[in-house]
Amino acid sequence: MTNLDSKIPEGPLAQKWTNYKAKQNLVNPANKRKIDVIVVGTGLAGGAAAASLGELGFNVKVFCIQDSPRRAHSIAAQGGINAAKNYPNDGDSIYRLFYDTVKGGDYRAREANVYRLAEVSNEIIDQCVAQGVPFAREYGGLLDNRSFGGALVSRTFYARGQTGQQLLLGAYSSLSKEISKGSVKLYTRREMLDLVKVDGRARGIIVRNLVTGELERHAAHAVLIATGGYGNVFFLSTNAMTSNGSAAWRAFKRGALFADPSFVQIHPTCIPVHGDYQSKLTLMSESLRNDGRIWVPKKKEDAEKIQKGELKPTVIAEEDRDYYLERRYPAFGNLVPRDVASRAAKERCDAGHGVGSTGLAVYLDFKDAIKRLGKNVIEARYGNLFQMYEKIVDENPYETPMMIYPAIHYTMGGVWVDYELQSTIPGLFVGGEANFSDHGANRLGASALMQGLSDGYFVLPYTMQNNLADQINVPRFDTNSPEFEKTEKEVQERIDKLFAVKGKKTVDSIHRRLGLIMWDHVGMSRNAEGLKKAIKEIKELRKEFWTDVKVPGEKTGMNVELEKALRLADFLELGELMAMDALDRNESCGGHFREEYQTEEGEAMRDDKNFMFVSAWEYQGDDKEPKLNKEPLVYENIEVKQRNYKTA
Amino acid sequence: MDLKLKIWRQAAQDAPGKFVMYPIQNISSEASFLEMLDILNEQLVAKGEDPVAFDHDCREGICGMCSLFINGKPHGPDAAITTCQLHMRRFNDGDTIVIEPWRAKPFPVIKDLMVDRTAFDEIIQAGGFVSVNTGGVPDANAIPIKKRNADLAMDAASCIGCGACVAACKNASAMLFVSAKVSQFALLPQGKVEAKERVQKMVAKMDDLGFGNCTNTYACEAECPKEISVTNIARMNREFLCAKVS
Ligand SMILES: Cc1cc2nc3c(=O)[nH]c(=O)nc-3n(C[C@H](O)[C@H](O)[C@H](O)COP(=O)(O)OP(=O)(O)OC[C@H]3O[C@@H](n4cnc5c(N)ncnc54)[C@H](O)[C@@H]3O)c2cc1C
Numbered sequence: 028m029t030n031l032d033s034k035i036p037e038g039p040l041a042q043k044w045t046n047y048k049a050k051q052n053l054v055n056p057a058n059k060r061k062i063d064v065i066v067v068g069t070g071l072a073g074g075a076a077a078a079s080l081g082e083l084g085f086n087v088k089v090f091c092i093q094d095s096p097r098r099a100h101s102i103a104a105q106g107g108i109n110a111a112k113n114y115p116n117d118g119d120s121i122y123r124l125f126y127d128t129v130k131g132g133d134y135r136a137r138e139a140n141v142y143r144l145a146e147v148s149n150e151i152i153d154q155c156v157a158q159g160v161p162f163a164r165e166y167g168g169l170l171d172n173r174s175f176g177g178a179l180v181s182r183t184f185y186a187r188g189q190t191g192q193q194l195l196l197g198a199y200s201s202l203s204k205e206i207s208k209g210s211v212k213l214y215t216r217r218e219m220l221d222l223v224k225v226d227g228r229a230r231g232i233i234v235r236n237l238v239t240g241e242l243e244r245h246a247a248h249a250v251l252i253a254t255g256g257y258g259n260v261f262f263l264s265t266n267a268m269t270s271n272g273s274a275a276w277r278a279f280k281r282g283a284l285f286a287d288p289s290f291v292q293i294h295p296t297c298i299p300v301h302g303d304y305q306s307k308l309t310l311m312s313e314s315l316r317n318d319g320r321i322w323v324p325k326k327k328e329d330a331e332k333i334q335k336g337e338l339k340p341t342v343i344a345e346e347d348r349d350y351y352l353e354r355r356y357p358a359f360g361n362l363v364p365r366d367v368a369s370r371a372a373k374e375r376c377d378a379g380h381g382v383g384s385t386g387l388a389v390y391l392d393f394k395d396a397i398k399r400l401g402k403n404v405i406e407a408r409y410g411n412l413f414q415m416y417e418k419i420v421d422e423n424p425y426e427t428p429m430m431i432y433p434a435i436h437y438t439m440g441g442v443w444v445d446y447e448l449q450s451t452i453p454g455l456f457v458g459g460e461a462n463f464s465d466h467g468a469n470r471l472g473a474s475a476l477m478q479g480l481s482d483g484y485f486v487l488p489y490t491m492q493n494n495l496a497d498q499i500n501v502p503r504f505d506t507n508s509p510e511f512e513k514t515e516k517e518v519q520e521r522i523d524k525l526f527a528v529k530g531k532k533t534v535d536s537i538h539r540r541l542g543l544i545m546w547d548h549v550g551m552s553r554n555a556e557g558l559k560k561a562i563k564e565i566k567e568l569r570k571e572f573w574t575d576v577k578v579p580g581e582k583t584g585m586n587v588e589l590e591k592a593l594r595l596a597d598f599l600e601l602g603e604l605m606a607m608d609a610l611d612r613n614e615s616c617g618g619h620f621r622e623e624y625q626t627e628e629g630e631a632m633r634d635d636k637n638f639m640f641v642s643a644w645e646y647q648g649d650d651k652e653p654k655l656n657k658e659p660l661v662y663e664n665i666e667v668k669q670r671n672y673k674t675a
Numbered sequence: 676m677d678l679k680l681k682i683w684r685q686a687a688q689d690a691p692g693k694f695v696m697y698p699i700q701n702i703s704s705e706a707s708f709l710e711m712l713d714i715l716n717e718q719l720v721a722k723g724e725d726p727v728a729f730d731h732d733c734r735e736g737i738c739g740m741c742s743l744f745i746n747g748k749p750h751g752p753d754a755a756i757t758t759c760q761l762h763m764r765r766f767n768d769g770d771t772i773v774i775e776p777w778r779a780k781p782f783p784v785i786k787d788l789m790v791d792r793t794a795f796d797e798i799i800q801a802g803g804f805v806s807v808n809t810g811g812v813p814d815a816n817a818i819p820i821k822k823r824n825a826d827l828a829m830d831a832a833s834c835i836g837c838g839a840c841v842a843a844c845k846n847a848s849a850m851l852f853v854s855a856k857v858s859q860f861a862l863l864p865q866g867k868v869e870a871k872e873r874v875q876k877m878v879a880k881m882d883d884l885g886f887g888n889c890t891n892t893y894a895c896e897a898e899c900p901k902e903i904s905v906t907n908i909a910r911m912n913r914e915f916l917c918a919k920v921s
């Protein structure tokens with residue numbers, strides 16, 4: 028059993044991070060230049076970390092799949108970023124942000140990490156403003172805030188509906204500054220396919236140059252993986268097309284533990300699925316729930332007529348509408364956390380009250396908000412989202428209520444890391460959505476951007492330095508060493524094996540089937556029988572993949588099908604681990620809803636006595652079951668309660 | 676609907692390219708343009724042929740990865756959208772659709788419809804940033820900024836760096852792209868300190884990389900999926916002149 032030391036610093040909660048920084052090891056400027064750091068990923072976490080490490084004087088190499096660091100998936104985040112500034116004077120504080128995040132995560136996150144996140148949240152906003160990020164402002168010239176699901180205060184900073192874009196461009200500009208200074212070297216259109224270990228430490232990576240098809244070796248004193256989440260295991264998700272789990276999965280297969288893989292977030296406000304050729308799902312920012320009211324027809328007959336196209340929602344009388352979130356959760360109403368809102372939508376649709384041609388949709392209606400505030404105000408707040416909706420669905424949301432349905436959006440699970448964001452492999456750090464650290468079983472809206480930038484700007488530059496202080500006398504690594512040789516050979520064999528299959532099925536056709544298995548059994552609600560079935564079906568599908576997939580083209584040069592096949596091969600393993608983890612966790616918490624564990628009213632039932640732990644899975648070999656390690660969660664500063672969004 | 680696709684195929688940067696015709700059947704009008712290309716590619720793969728390479732990622736109009744010249748227009752026939760936001764309901768049964776990569780010297784073709792836009796990154800590296808390091812910055816509300824200026828800066832900052840402006844311009848000028856970044860910072864107090872060096876360095880880099888001159892045809896604005904305004908170009912010209920005389 029691996030010893031899971033979370034390395035939480037001594038002292039009272041509010042002092043831990045300060046104490047850590049006061050006592051940490053530093054590297055002197057002359058020595059920093061002798062130390063190489065690899066950063067994989069240029070999203071908020073990777074981009075911010077690479078820029079900050081470069082500023083400190085380390086030699087940084089940064090890698091991304093896209094043609095430019097500015098295109099990382101973080102760019103797509105719409106709604107906003109949280110911080111405990113309390114500018115609106117509505118009672119917010121670091122403690123409250125910490126409390127809301129732990130409660131929102133259904134008491135499955137590590138206290139000390141979450142407190143640090145809340146603590147540095149304010150510095151993030153200062154930093155971004157200094158970079159020239161054009162956040163929304165009020166007429167007096169000060170920053171504007173909005174509220175988001177799971178909170179009773181307005182603490183979300185935003186830049187129209189493009190907050191992720193503006194934050195990422197801020198990090199990208201800092202990164203560009205460092206690239207021009209020469210402290211950071213940029214490698215685009217590269218995909219990490221394996222981690223290289225020397226004497227048990229992470230010392231490098233093998234990447235494929237996506238343009239030439241060549242495998243490259245890169246060495247460093249430490250490696251940071253910030254490669255985002257694995258939501259695309261479901262095929263259809265709100266993630267970008269190249270988002271993948273491969274870097275994290277390869278780290279797992281080299282000995283890093285994988286934590287809470289089954290904790291995925293389903294976002295309640297996405298545009299419903301329309302056809303079987305569909306390639307991805309589009310999110311409508313959750314901020315819409317501030318002004319939109321969610322409902323379905325009270326009468327099943329009305330719902331059926333709407334599904335057949337015989338009735339329009341606008342003619343349904345007020346008393347025949349069921350505003351089910353306001354009904355079930357009077358205190359939070361339409362602003363309940365995502366998992367609660369998603370399940371409630373599924374419950375209504377399963378009961379036959381869904382709308383749209385498939386019956387798998389609910390309404391998000393702005394009629395009352397437009398009446399109260401005027402169309403102009405709504406347009407100023409959500410104009411680009413309404414426009415995006417109209418382009419996809421071909422309906423005007425100012426006149427007809429929007430249709431929404433839950434979709435896979437975010438993965439709380441990820442590589443297990445300690446307080447320093449270091450994995451169980453020394454020298455391997457993991458940041459952003461790729462780690463598991465801060466959101467427990469459910470992430471609150473506007474908290475992923477906060478975590479990515481917190482990790483990247485304010486945590487990793489300290490903690491990596493602390494762990495590099497004893498490396499100053501370690502000379503640069505030779506990529507001709509047997510370890511690099513061997514790892515590259517293994518990657519090459521994996522690629523050769525894929526080409527050798529010469530089967531008949533396309534990569535996407537198999538991925539789509541994996542997605543269906545995951546959505547049906549490892550999605551919004553789960554049960555033991557379904558999970559067992561999923562494990563069996565994924566195993567069979569994996570076998571089918573390795574005997575019947577077709578990867579056309581050449582090993583050299585650009586080959587998009589090969590890229591997709593390599594990612595799918597990893598998803599086919601990761602998906603199984605997700606199901607195993609969900610099966611092991613005999614309770615319902617946050618995004619993990621086990622049908623066997625619910626109250627009579629259909630609310631989730633946690634089992635704190637038996638499951639207040641982080642599950643950390645350990646790879647044992649391809650033909651062996653992974654081993655489950657448990658990191659107990661201890662709450663000393665927060666009273667553990669059943670989550671309640673019915674009363675404040 | 677049934678369509679004929681006339682697609683530019685080019686194996687690599689230095690390989691010769693040519694148009695190849697691909698008939699395609701039964702495309703739903705609800706599908707997006709890129710989903711239509713996915714369907715074509717699945718069919719090509721099933722037949723053992725090389726699928727058409729094209730750039731894309733977010734598929735919701737924000738990452739700037741997708742490109743494509745469709746029937747002679749960057750990002751296709753509709754205004755104010757990217758290729759990934761284009762839907763097949765915009766086309767008719769029996770149409771022939773011509774699909775080409777961006778054509779501009781500073782954006783060489785990598786394969787088929789994919790081009791290399793690293794020149795844009797190089798322009799940003801030349802000065803498209805505020806030189807602040809992480810930490811030690813003032814409180815975010817220490818500097819009030821007029822809402823109007825913040826809004827205008829946000830308009831300029833909405834640029835997604837897709838390169839449609841360059842592809843639309845007969846001179847392959849990058850003025851709209853560069854001026855959007857220059858304007859964002861020129862409008863904000865944070866950007867003022869380095870304004871002079873910034874505009875000079877970015878313009879010099881743009882010229883270096885072989886982008887053409889702006890002759891005020893405004894094709895860039897017309898084709899920009901984010902409707903970045905040419906008033907940014909005017910603002911940049913003012914900044915540039917000021918930098919020269921001061
Ligand atoms: C549509 C949408 C809207 C969202 N809105 C919000 C919001 O309003 N507020 C909020 O807080 N959160 C939001 N989120 C969540 C948030 O955007 C993400 O969790 C966050 O941006 C992830 O950042 P990251 O830096 O961890 O990774 P990413 O931004 O995903 O970056 C991953 C990077 O790693 C690279 N990479 C991946 N694999 C490899 C590999 N094998 N080799 C080399 N490079 C690799 C990629 O090229 C990329 O550069 C949203 C998410 C989505 C999908």
Ligand code: FES
Nearest residue numbers: 732734739741759
């Ligand atoms: S794919 Fe991202 S803008 Fe089109």
